[in-house]
Amino acid sequence: MNEILFFGQNEKPILFKNEPNEITKPIQFKFENENEKQIKQISTGYFGIIFLFKNGKAIEYLYDEDSNQNPQKIQIENIQKVTVGYLNEAILTKEGNVFAKGDDISSKNPNEFINISSLIEDTNDRIIEDVISGAYSVYLLTSNHNVYGIGSNLCGQLGFDSEILKETEKPILMMKNVSKIFPGNSSYHVFLLNSNQELFGCGANRFTQVGLGESIKEDWKIQKLTKIQNIPKGKIIDIKCGFYHSIMLIENEDENQNPKRKLYSCGYNKDNGLGKDDTYEFTEIKSSLFENDDILEIFVGQEHTLILTSKSKLIGFGDNDYGQLGTGDTERQLIPIQIELPKLRFNEDISNYHVSCGFNKSFLYYSNQNQN
Structure with missing residues (x-):
């Protein structure tokens, strides 16, 4: 049973043939044969969207003048995770293999x-635990906790001098003990966290987005x-990177020794x-919406941010030119606001909802990761 809302x-x-280009209010997205597809994950970039199902299969929607070409089945089995960048897509299988495509992956x-x-030279590093796409690059975390990068290095986002290494179609070792x-x-920048909770960053910093x-x-x-100094006290739960900015989620204890996220x-x-x-x-984002609430998940598109919380449900701020905040209009929001949503089928268990943001689009979807 699926619960997927789209806006943007x-x-x-x-995605919707009889709807306008700007969908400013969340609407239901359905598959043709919904009963056979239990959604696990959605990943969206600019030119592509991948839907991953519980059975390890996936379909993709690609930018095509002929919309009748969508959706397309991905001919890879036992998929564990999908990730979509600007001009690339990557897939992690349950066996630890990563398949990717895009202009920055293979010319x-x-x-x-x-x-x-x-293609990783060290054969001991070919089992992958995680993969994530940047705008023009893909990053692989191996079972040995080493990180490799592949794709564009135009802004140094692979951690090397861009004048010497502009791009690579072969994964190169960026950092160990990650x-x-x-x-x-x-984003054209990336952060890597080592086992000692030390944070490192590289890539585009024109707008000080590396912090x-x-x-x-x-x-x-x-x-x-480069090691990021003056990190806020606490455990780094997540960092999401936009084109111009970065958002960090930190967990610490309050005065009653209860975990509190900021x-x-x-x-x-x-x-x-x-x-x-x-x-x-990194400077704290303060809002009355967070004071008595627990932040579950954050996600960032190109210029907008969405936050899923236990009580306020969905909070957003930033660019809204295409309605990607789901507020019902196209006005930018300079401070966090709560977004009104239709009644959700599983709203009694909001922790099983997840957010996915593309460049100018957003999804809110139900996926119980503990359910077979």
Whole structure:
């Protein structure tokens, strides 16, 4: 049984043939044979969307002038995770293999999935635990906790001098002893967290989105992984990267020793929400909507942010030119606001809902990860 709501840009690709290009109020998305498809994950970029089902199969919607071509079945079995960037898609199988496609992955066959994990030189690193897409690059976390990057290095997002290495169609080792990768499907920068909870970043920093401080704000390209100083106290739960900004979720204990999560941001925030210009270091996002609520999940598109909480349900801010905040209009929101949603079928268990943001589109969907 599926519960999928969509709002935002209804093109590139087209999901609703009889709806306008701007869907400003959340509407139900349904598959042709809904009873046979239990949704597990949705990943959306700019030119593509992948729906992953509980049975390990997936379909994709691609930008095509002939909308009758969609959806298309992905001819890969036992899929564990899907991830979509600007011009790339990557798939992690239950066996630990990663298949990817895109202009930045293979110049010869950009429309065909290839096994990029098999291209890693160290054969001991070919079992992959996680994969995430950036705008023009893909990052792989191996079972040995090493991170490899493949694709564009235009802004140093692979951690190397972009004048020497502009791009690579072979995974290259970026960093060892990594526990998590934090890029974004529209970002030219990336964060890596090591096992000691030390955070490193590289890539585009023109709008101070890497959070390295005011002293190096003029360095628009961070071409090697650099340790991020002055990280807020607490455990880093998640970081989501937009084109101009980054959002961090930190968990700490309150005065009663109960876990409490807070949001922080850095980068150019004036058009992305929060009503301020460049923030050189991660700074707390304060709102009365968070005071007595628990933040479950955050997700960032190109310039908009959505936050799923236990009580307020869905909170958003930032760009809304295509209705991607689901507020019913196209007005940008410079401060966090609560978004009114239709009554959800499983609203008694909001923790099983998840958010997926593309460039100018958003999904809210129900997926019980503990359910077979």
